[in-house]
Amino acid sequence: MSSPQSDTILSGQRVTGLQIRIVYRDGDGEIHFDWPIEQIPLALEDEKGTLWVEIDDQTQNTDRRVEELLDGVFHFHPLAIEDAVQDTHVAKVDDWGEYLYIVFHNIDFDPDTDLIRLHELDIFLGANYLVTYHNEPLKILDQLRRNIERDPTNRLKHGAGHLLYHILDMSVAEYLPAIEHLDEAIDSAQDEVFHRPTPSTLQAIFQVKRSALRLHRILAPEREVLNRLARDEYSPVNPEHRIYFRDVYDHVVRVHDITESLRDLISGALDTYLSAISNRTNDIMKAFTLVTVMFLPLSFLTSFFGMNFFGGTLEFEGWLPKRALFVGSCMIMLFMPGFLYLFAKRRGWF
Template sequence: MVGRVVSRSKKPIGAPPGVLVYPGERKAEPVVMRIFKYDSSTVQEDEWTADQLPEKYARGQTATWIDVTGLHDVETLKRIGDAFSIHPLVLEDILTPGQRAKSEEYEGLLVIVLKDVDFDRTSMVVGINQVTIILGDHFIISFRDRPTDLFEPVRERLRNGRGQIRKRGVDYLAYALVDCIVDKYFRQLEAIGEETDELEEAVTGSPDAVTMQRLHALRREMLVFRKAVWPVREAVGALHRSDNPLITRKTAVYFRDVYDHSVQILDIIETLREVLSGMMDLYLSSVSNRMNETMKVLTIIATIFIPLSFIAGVYGMNFQYMPELRMRWAYPAVLGLMIFVGAGMLWYFRRKKWL
């Protein structure tokens, strides 16, 4: 759990700022760059390599979206940075998976860092994939380490020309990408909510050790989810209030809508955390109540046997002169007395509703 909250960096201690070190394992797969060049009437989809950027990208012409998947090739990342004049500190942030969600301005570029979140109900694990979006003049670049279908709805809108996405500038495309990430949070929270409902039924029924493990795992993953999503409100709010010329006033209104969604998401997260905390208390109370019921039954049994043991002890003493020992009906009488005492105590306990 601590390893997922505190990110581990492979950057050497004391290294100068801007040093690029990939924190993950080495991969043989090449970095994939999917390109969309579009205007109001046409869209061109292609795949480039970093070496092709200088000859194929013409700054300031057609709106261009470069979707980069794979961050393991540091040299490729450097070439992209050189082609678009991306500050080395921004490139370092792209390679640092523990970055908080934020939006910053760097030398004519707008940098947006968000988290793509996936909840797996089978393993009860929240997966985090950092997404960095760089908005420039007539271009936008998105960086991800793992291939996902996160932006497929946006690609389909570009291909089909649905809505305003091809009629507006790249700032509107940036909004569409951010909105896609934030909307996905709702789907993941729905899955967590369904898991919470199932756990609630199990806790209020007959909870067992497996229920406790699932409940603890879900509470732990909610902390990971909250850490990833909590700064999103601030980052999107900064985009809405930004006076950066890269974001027009018409597009800023849409970022306001994403901001409202981020507030709703945080409210849902806090509600789910409170529900899970209440369920944990309910589970512990249920276990304690079951233990108390067991102890009550054992105490009643022991209490019933106290007078019976006393009677048996009295008539089990090895004295020579005990008149009852020579009586013909003494043994059945003592047994009857013990049965009467035991039955009387059971009746009394039931009357007091202790049984």
């Protein structure tokens, strides 16, 4: 069994950041986990066998020897090879006659930040072989390889098309935990909106919205890919395997519908947040306005009389003494705010 190292010997040369793992089930049912690269043509001649070549290319620039493997050994079309080594970010299926070229996506979800990262997986499906190419580690492929190692007798016996079904099914299954977490995040954000919304609440809503939109953008073309695999006639796909792709297609449709409802929940949470902030702003402005109105008569009173009660002696000047004016002004200043407060409360202004 090949060891998962970052350096792999390819055609007698050591390549850093490139790993090629080959699993081959021959026509007699025996599985080889360390099938040599030089004997890939021998495995391709075995019509009853199943060959899985996994290319993990984490080099900054795609090594030309990968292209030589895809072109010189498998004889893939240069346009298909170019699409594989360069990220297209669009799920699709191209029919090249003897083989199919498929682009699919896996997700890497961080529950702490609600961030979704996409990982492109390029797949070549032939009559008796499957080639997967990716430039980032994919957990589903490691898991699938462990499943084959645990049950080597029953694995790969249904051919390369059935192996493709497992890869696509495991990819779609990764969407459900992410969507469930996003749904819980929206519920939590809605609770914060009703209790005490903060700017961090708005940031959380927008983060969930970005993740949901990213999921929605990739699910629509992936649904079309699975629909074509389930209904169209392709020579590398066994007609008996179409029902499996139809099952994955149903899963994608259900996930796509859930994301649609999730988008509605996000829009509702955002509208609720904006309404809550607007109502809170109105309450604050109402309180400030009430305070201003409460002190407006006081400002008028003090500005009108000048409040010069103790500038001279407390003798009679006119028909009222300064002491009486001072006491009366204080009584008005104490009574007026309370009166306006009770008046506003009785009218239900706050």
